[in-house]
Amino acid sequence: MKKIIFFFFLTFLFNFSGNAQNQKNNTVNKTNSEWKQLLTPEQYYVLRKAGTERPNSSPLNKNYKEGVYICAACKTPLYKSDSKFDSGCGWPSFDSAIKENIEFGVDYKLGYARTELRCKTCGGHLGHVFDDGPKETTGKRHCVNGVALEFIPKK
Template sequence: MTDIGEAETKVQRTEEEWRALLGEERYRVLRKSGTEAPFSGDLLNNKADGAYVCGACGEPLFDSHTKYDSGSGWPSFTAPVGEAVDEHSDQSAGMTRVEVRCAKCEGHLGHVFPDGPGPTGLRYCINSASLGFKPTDGEA
């Protein structure tokens, strides 16, 4: 059951508004559950301290201290910030996976797999196109 306060914090826009706000590539990934090509994302090799935020609504999703190089071709994290993401069963692509979405705007981020390092053992495999980055104060 959804709490009334939770429903009030959700970001809601029409598909036309999302498309105008995001541009074609971000719209394809965030709103149509697309995937960017591996090793192509701007944030894959980012090593700066800061927060990875939703590319649609700006909600903090992952802390840079949980990011690691999984070798998969997408930014990978061991855990989200609090309850910033929702997980959903994904039966597309001929397999069962766990899709990860922004809890605030329901934008598609990527998938989570049980093959990550400790302490969680999880790998949140996230599209750069679905993220923004806010460096820690004082960093360029």
């Protein structure tokens, strides 16, 4: 029992310190009520509460047009269309990001460490990174909630 309590304490400690660090680098700071006015309820749940949308629910999942994917909250460019691929996982997937606009954290919500993706400008939760992406490129799969993104087509 003591081991279980200690595990949950460590999980809480890492989540708390990771979130504090993420907030330090952000350049867009809004109150929760400001975010709620700006975002749809589903966007708020994903971007501000680190939720996950249902798989296969985003029209961006099967979008393969040329353009740029931006943060739905602050409009920061996050992914170029040439890094998008069909992973079959049910969420938009990319093998790389616009590096200066993404930050990585550690998420212990499921009881084990996962690499979390956040918008570097507003701190919005985007999704997670996995090591099962295309081997011919980066080998990474950025599994991103479509509701956290907007697509700007190339002109």
